Amino acid sequence: MAGLFDGTPLERPVTCACCERPLAECACPRDADGSMLLPGDQKATVRLEKRRRGKVVTTVTGLDPHASAVADILRELKRRCATGGSAGADGALEVQGDHRERVAGILRELGFAVA
Numbered sequence: 001m002a003g004l005f006d007g008t009p010l011e012r013p014v015t016c017a018c019c020e021r022p023l024a025e026c027a028c029p030r031d032a033d034g035s036m037l038l039p040g041d042q043k044a045t046v047r048l049e050k051r052r053r054g055k056v057v058t059t060v061t062g063l064d065p066h067a068s069a070v071a072d073i074l075r076e077l078k079r080r081c082a083t084g085g086s087a088g089a090d091g092a093l094e095v096q097g098d099h100r101e102r103v104a105g106i107l108r109e110l111g112f113a114v115a
């Protein structure tokens with residue numbers, strides 16, 4: 001690739017301000033509009049909710065489904081809480097049982113702001 005874009009700055013490819021890679025190769029977290037959205041800028045809310053027949057689930061809302069690897073996060077939560085769970089299309093997660101403390105801790109480890 002060296003030399004291909006040599007010349008004036010205007011001929012250089014547009015690079016990401018964060019990782020300095022060409023935008024086509026940038027894997028930085030972005031929302032649906034293409035704006036940078038780092039985990040720390042997403043405020044996760046962890047709550048306990050009651051389901052039918054007295055079951056409780058720990059829910060996580062506030063994660064951007066475009067900017068965050070929601071499926072990977074859910075997998076990590078399920079593994080570390082040793083329980084089942086699911087993800088909604090809007091990025092909302094729920095894991096079975098009351099795991100608020102552990103879930104909040106894992107989200108903080110991943111860099112999210114937790115309410």
Ligand SMILES: [Zn+2]
Binds near residue numbers: 016019027
């Ligand atoms: Zn980037």
